[in-house]
Amino acid sequence: MKERYDILPDCFKKKIDEAHKNNPNFSTDPMGEVYFMYILEQSIVIALRCKTEEKVEEFKNMSNEEQHKLVPEFDDGHSGNTFGGAIAYAKWFLKQPEYKVYNREEKLKRILK
Numbered sequence: 569m570k571e572r573y574d575i576l577p578d579c580f581k582k583k584i585d586e587a588h589k590n591n592p593n594f595s596t597d598p599m600g601e602v603y604f605m606y607i608l609e610q611s612i613v614i615a616l617r618c619k620t621e622e623k624v625e626e627f628k629n630m631s632n633e634e635q636h637k638l639v640p641e642f643d644d645g646h647s648g649n650t651f652g653g654a655i656a657y658a659k660w661f662l663k664q665p666e667y668k669v670y671n672r673e674e675k676l677k678r679i680l681k
Contacts, residue, residue: 569595572605577666580608580657606643607650611657613641615667621659628655 573584587594587604594600617639618624627638635642646654661667 569601569605572609576608577612577661577664579661579664579666580612583608603650607653608657610643610646610650610654611661614639614654614658615661617641618658619662621662624655624658624662 573581576584584601584604587600591597591600594604614624614627618627623638627635630638632644
């Protein structure tokens with residue numbers, strides 16, 4: 569989990585850190601760290617491929633086949649909650665200063681390992 573955390577943009581690391589601070593069981597809670605990390609990683613992939621909030625909104629409403637054409641790394645294992653979270657955080661990430669300087673290709677490769 570540390571390696572996955574280390575490649576996150578700082579704005580997402582802060583979200584993980586806050587969750588740990590607010591929930592001492594965050595690491596072991598089934599809806600905790602692993603679940604949240606999945607949402608954040610998927611949101612990064614969506615943001616990097618879509619590049620605008622408008623395109624993220626279009627992505628949200630596409631068929632599964634169209635989603636995979638635009639974002640080949642998009643995972644099929646989403647629930648309604650993880651999908652909604654990934655969409656919301658993708659839009660949020662696009663507004664963050666880290667988005668502009670995030671080494672997209674290098675980090676994307678590492679996230680998708």
